[in-house]
Amino acid sequence: MRRALPAIAALTYAFLHLPLAVLMVFSFNESRFTVWEGFSLHWYRELFADARMMEATWNSLFIAATATAAATVMGTACAYGLWKRGAPILSGTLYLSLVTPEIVTGVSMLAFYQFLFRYMDLRLGLHTVILAHIAFSIAFVVVVVKARLKTVDASLEEAAMDLGATHWGAFWRVTLPALGPGIAAAALLAFTISFDDYVITSLVAGVDSETLPMVIYAMARRGVNPTVNAISALIVAGLGVFILIAERLQEA
Amino acid sequence: MKALRFWMLAPSRALMGGLFLAPLSIIAAYSFLTRGTYGGQSTPWTAENYVRLLADPLYTLILARSFWIAGLSTMFCLLLGFPLALFIAQSGRRKNLFIHLVMLPFWTSFLVRTYAWMFLLRDTGLVNTLLQWAGVTGEPLPLLYNEAAVVLGLIYGYLPFMVLPIFSTLDRLDKGLLEAASDLGATPWTSLWLVTVPLAMPGIVGGCVLVFIPCLGAYLTPDLLGGGKSMMIGNLVQNQFTSARDWPFGSAISLALMALVMMALWTLQRRQKEDLL
Numbered sequence: 001m002r003r004a005l006p007a008i009a010a011l012t013y014a015f016l017h018l019p020l021a022v023l024m025v026f027s028f029n030e031s032r033f034t035v036w037e038g039f040s041l042h043w044y045r046e047l048f049a050d051a052r053m054m055e056a057t058w059n060s061l062f063i064a065a066t067a068t069a070a071a072t073v074m075g076t077a078c079a080y081g082l083w084k085r086g087a088p089i090l091s092g093t094l095y096l097s098l099v100t101p102e103i104v105t106g107v108s109m110l111a112f113y114q115f116l117f118r119y120m121d122l123r124l125g126l127h128t129v130i131l132a133h134i135a136f137s138i139a140f141v142v143v144v145v146k147a148r149l150k151t152v153d154a155s156l157e158e159a160a161m162d163l164g165a166t167h168w169g170a171f172w173r174v175t176l177p178a179l180g181p182g183i184a185a186a187a188l189l190a191f192t193i194s195f196d197d198y199v200i201t202s203l204v205a206g207v208d209s210e211t212l213p214m215v216i217y218a219m220a221r222r223g224v225n226p227t228v229n230a231i232s233a234l235i236v237a238g239l240g241v242f243i244l245i246a247e248r249l250q251e252a
Numbered sequence: 253m254k255a256l257r258f259w260m261l262a263p264s265r266a267l268m269g270g271l272f273l274a275p276l277s278i279i280a281a282y283s284f285l286t287r288g289t290y291g292g293q294s295t296p297w298t299a300e301n302y303v304r305l306l307a308d309p310l311y312t313l314i315l316a317r318s319f320w321i322a323g324l325s326t327m328f329c330l331l332l333g334f335p336l337a338l339f340i341a342q343s344g345r346r347k348n349l350f351i352h353l354v355m356l357p358f359w360t361s362f363l364v365r366t367y368a369w370m371f372l373l374r375d376t377g378l379v380n381t382l383l384q385w386a387g388v389t390g391e392p393l394p395l396l397y398n399e400a401a402v403v404l405g406l407i408y409g410y411l412p413f414m415v416l417p418i419f420s421t422l423d424r425l426d427k428g429l430l431e432a433a434s435d436l437g438a439t440p441w442t443s444l445w446l447v448t449v450p451l452a453m454p455g456i457v458g459g460c461v462l463v464f465i466p467c468l469g470a471y472l473t474p475d476l477l478g479g480g481k482s483m484m485i486g487n488l489v490q491n492q493f494t495s496a497r498d499w500p501f502g503s504a505i506s507l508a509l510m511a512l513v514m515m516a517l518w519t520l521q522r523r524q525k526e527d528l529l
Binding site: 004005006008009012013015016017019020022023026033034035073074075077078080081082084085087090093094096097099100101102103104105107108109110111112115131132134135138142167168171189192195196198199203213216217220221223224228229232235236239240243244246247251 | 255256257258259260261263264265267268269271272273274275276278279282332335336338339340342348350352353354355356357359360361362363364365367368369370371372374376377378381408411465466468469470471472476486489490493499502503506509510513517
């Protein structure tokens with residue numbers, strides 16, 4: 001067992017990391033086929049020249065940034081509200097949103113939007129995507145910020161209020177600063193989840209709101225394309241840095 | 253005190269009510285309606301959609317396949333995840349590093365990770381190229397677009413959900429028990445079976461449920477790696493809402509899927525009292 005365990009672990013780590021590593025290496029391949037023909041930035045050049053891909057990237061960045069900002073503020077406030085006393089229905093709903101299969105969340109939002117549109121002159125577009133993204137990322141923010149709140153001493157707020165601070169003042173100047181790293185980590189995770197979402201987004205997006213995952217999906221459906229390798233490598237590198245920072249912050 | 257808490261919770265209450273509970277209620281209502289002539293929903297109210305899901309052999313086959321694929325993926329995740337969790341729990345100071353190495357690929361794009369397997373497994377992919385170069389096979393093997401590829405993609409996608417709960421129970425395990433077992437003459441294998449595994453049971457059950465739930469509701473993996481023949485419940489839902497345009501039936505399948513998820517969670521909740529939120 002002494003020797004078997006590290007061997008199994010090494011193989012499992014290889015299984016977890018090699019596919020992405022290989023994908024990234026081959027994004028620098030001169031050839032369009034899986035034969036190495038030399039280092040080249042060819043596919044990256046092609047990627048940046050692709051207008052559809054670039055527009056989708058901007059859409060994704062805009063959606064993720066907006067949804068992250070809103071979900072972080074709302075989720076942090078929510079975690080704080082749940083700190084000293086629970087709210088079973090709200091907690092239950094957030095928990096339910098975490099375990100609901102994405103496809104179910106997606107079709108129910110689609111049905112809901114279409115139902116509303118019968119009475120309102122609106123259409124699917126960036127706004128419907130952003131609202132959906134806020135809704136499915138709030139629970140993640142609440143979980144991360146709540147974990148951070150467990151390390152905060154509640155009596156500090158009471159002390160501040162004894163010294164004359166209002167409840168809001170105590171929150172704003174005592175508890176919130178202590179939550180800083182947790183909130184930042186939550187925001188990074190929310191951004192990652194939003195930027196990557198395909199299933200829900202594809203259902204509630206309109207004609208003018210194609211996101212990067214939607215383009216990648218469409219290209220992948222048509223077969224492997226080296227430009228997809230290039231954009232994948234950039235996404236993995238970009239989100240990877242985000243995640244490393246988020247994990248550092250959560251430990252701090 | 254009360255006013256601040258109210259306003260802190262109000263935005264989330266409004267948003268989760270309006271954009272999560274209300275949509276779920278709508279499809280719950282739709283699931284008891286009938287498909288209209290032009291694809292809308294119309295009365296009469298009926299339980300027909302649920303009957304159809306359970307009675308039509310085509311749909312029972314998809315349900316059965318979803319359970320089979322999710323179960324198989326969960327089993328393989330356990331076979332890979334338990335040794336890995338055990339290794340990490342015993343690795344001393346480098347524990348944190350090893351846990352990060354499990355989580356890092358998990359947080360980077362699910363879509364990209366699925367695409368990576370398409371890149372590896374297709375006819376002209378790296379695996380087939382290597383196999384042909386090594387002379388194992390002359391013709392490319394059909395590695396992509398089958399159930400095995402879906403299972404592989406799901407294992408790859410959800411292995412961390414298995415490793416983390418098992419690791420956290422193993423990490424709290426009293427090392428003295430293992431020493432006692434070995435003092436009493438147990439070999440490492442016997443004490444693994446009779447001491448470690450039973451004590452890690454809450455983590456094992458937790459990990460299995462956490463892997464099984466997303467696998468059962470999977471959409472992207474069967475869609476991209478499975479091709480047309482490995483349809484699962486998630487694909488059936490998507491299909492009813494898009495090309496088939498039968499929203500009432502799609503809603504009924506969604507609710508049935510939710511019920512299955514709830515049942516899986518209920519088994520978990522009975523065994524451990526820890527709250528996620």
